[in-house]
Amino acid sequence: MNQYQLQWGIKDSLLGYLRGIEDGLIEADFPAAFEGNLFTFSEDSAASNFDAETATGTLQFQGTAKLSGHWGMMNIVLKNPLIELQNGAGTLLIAQGGILTPETFVPLVKLERIGDSNEYRTSLTIEGRLVLGEQYQVGQELNSLAIKTL
Template sequence: MTQPRGAERPPMPETEPLPGLTWGLKRSFIRYISMLPDGGHSVSGSASLTYSSFFNFEPAADSTYDPITGRGALKFVGEVRLTGHHNLLFVMIADPWIEFRDGEATLSVADTRYWPDRRRRIPLAILQAETLSRSIHGVCGEARTFLTGEGVEVFNGQYGDGEELDPVFILGSTPPATMD
C-alpha cells in the first residue's frame, strides 16, 4: 500500500452509530452518484441507509473475533449497490468483514466476480485499528480506512492504492470467549 494521501475526514454521524458497521464508503463518491441523472443506490439483506448516506451493516452471528487475543473476524451482513451511467458504473459492497491479525486490521467484502458465492473475499481497505476499543463485550469506535491495491477494482479504478476512504464506525458485540 502506498502512503495515504492527506484528505479531509468526513464528520462522524450526528447520532450514535447503530450496532454493526456504519460506513460512508467515500463521501465524494456518494455525492457524485447522487448528482448523476440516473445515479442511485439500493440496500438489501441486513444493510440499511442511515445518517444521510452512511450505510449500516448488521453484525453476523458467525464472527470469530476473540476479544481476549484481539484476533479473528468481526463479520457483518448486507449489500449496498451503487449505480450510474446506465449501469456502466456499478459498485457493490456485500458482507463486510474486519479481520484482525498480527496487529493489523483488514476490511474485506464478498468478491463480486464470483457472485453469488459470498465465501470468496477481496481485501478492500486497511484500517488504522489502534483507535478502536475492545473489551469482553466486543469492539467499538472509529477507524480510518485506506483502499488496498486489490480494492481499486471495486471502485472501477477511480481511486488508487492507499486512497483514504471514510472512517468506519463499529459498534459490535461478540460472544464471550470461552475459557479453557
C-alpha cells in the first residue's frame, strides 16, 4: 500500500509578503514541515482511501501550516488537510479546529488534476476566501499542489 505526502506552497505572493513584513511568520506544526516555499504534510493512512490510478478517493493529511503578521491581525491556520477526489477533480478541505467541532472541515480550494501528473491546479472557494482574510477572489488560482508517493 502506498504512502502519500502533500506538498503545497499555498500562494507565492502571500509567502513573499509575509517574509517582507517585520513580524511576518511562516511555520508548520509537526508532523507538517515548511522548507523553502513548500509546506509538506504527512498522510494519515488509517483515515485515507485513495486510488492513485484513477485519482479517486480521500487522503487525510496531518499537521498545521501557520501564516501570521500585523501583530496578530493576520492569522491563517491550515490544519489537517483533507483531499477528496473523483477522477482527478475535487476539493482540499481543512479542519475547522475548534474545541467544539474538531472534526468539521471547511472547503479551501477546488482541485483539478494537471494531465496524468501528481500535480493539481487549485482555485479558491468562497470559504477559502474567508480563511485567507478576503485577500483573494473566489476562483482565483493559488499555487498548484502535489500528491507525492513515498
